[in-house]
Amino acid sequence: MQHYLHHLIDHFGYVGIMIALMLGIVGLPIPDELLLIYTGYRVSTGAFSYPLAFLVCLFGATTGISLGYILGITLGLPFLHKFGPKLHITEKRLQQTKTLFSKLGPAVLFICYFIPGVRHLAAFWAGVNAYDWRKFALFAYSGAVVWVAVFLTIGTYFESRWMAFRQYIDAYRPFLFSVFLAVFIFTVFYWHAQQKQKPPD
Numbered sequence: 773m774q775h776y777l778h779h780l781i782d783h784f785g786y787v788g789i790m791i792a793l794m795l796g797i798v799g800l801p802i803p804d805e806l807l808l809i810y811t812g813y814r815v816s817t818g819a820f821s822y823p824l825a826f827l828v829c830l831f832g833a834t835t836g837i838s839l840g841y842i843l844g845i846t847l848g849l850p851f852l853h854k855f856g857p858k859l860h861i862t863e864k865r866l867q868q869t870k871t872l873f874s875k876l877g878p879a880v881l882f883i884c885y886f887i888p889g890v891r892h893l894a895a896f897w898a899g900v901n902a903y904d905w906r907k908f909a910l911f912a913y914s915g916a917v918v919w920v921a922v923f924l925t926i927g928t929y930f931e932s933r934w935m936a937f938r939q940y941i942d943a944y945r946p947f948l949f950s951v952f953l954a955v956f957i958f959t960v961f962y963w964h965a966q967q968k969q970k971p972p973d
Contacts, residue, residue, distance in 0.1 A: 813930075833916040882918075898912075
């Protein structure tokens with residue numbers, strides 16, 4: 773798969789990056805983080821412009837997650853149960869996404885990019901539950917900005933070491949996600965606790 777991604781980027785440039793990210797967010801088995809890191813690496817070699825690469829990656833990510841939202845509204849859960857396994861979307865992933873939504877609400881749309889498997893389902897689940905479009909866009913698009921910036925910048929500033937980072941991400945992705953999720957949940961609960969302690973106006 774990685775060989776084909778490199779071929780796609782080398783031959784189709786920015787358009788190839790955008791299409792690959794869009795399809796990866798929708799649900800195809802594309803290593804999105806590695807694609808962003810490799811794109812950042814190509815930025816460091818002068819093949820791409822960072823601002824333009826960032827905008828293209830952001831457009832691909834937001835388009836993909838928007839398509840997921842629209843599919844959720846129009847097709848619903850029966851479609852996911854029927855065709856999900858063909859897109860490597862398991863019942864376990866679906867239940868995990870449902871649980872996260874019940875605990876964190878639409879904030880899941882912000883962190884879902886950092887959770888392989890869940891990011892393919894979060895937008896679909898938001899559509900199924902008829903989340904307000906403005907609320908969806910606020911969380912989903914701001915999360916895309918952070919996600920793209922993090923991995924694109926990693927690839928840009930570590931240049932030829934991107935291969936080592938690819939292996940590092942593959943090996944430690946579950947651990948990194950657990951740490952990120954724990955920090956995020958702690959921050960959310962701490963903020964709620966602070967709000968409750970404030971005296972009413």
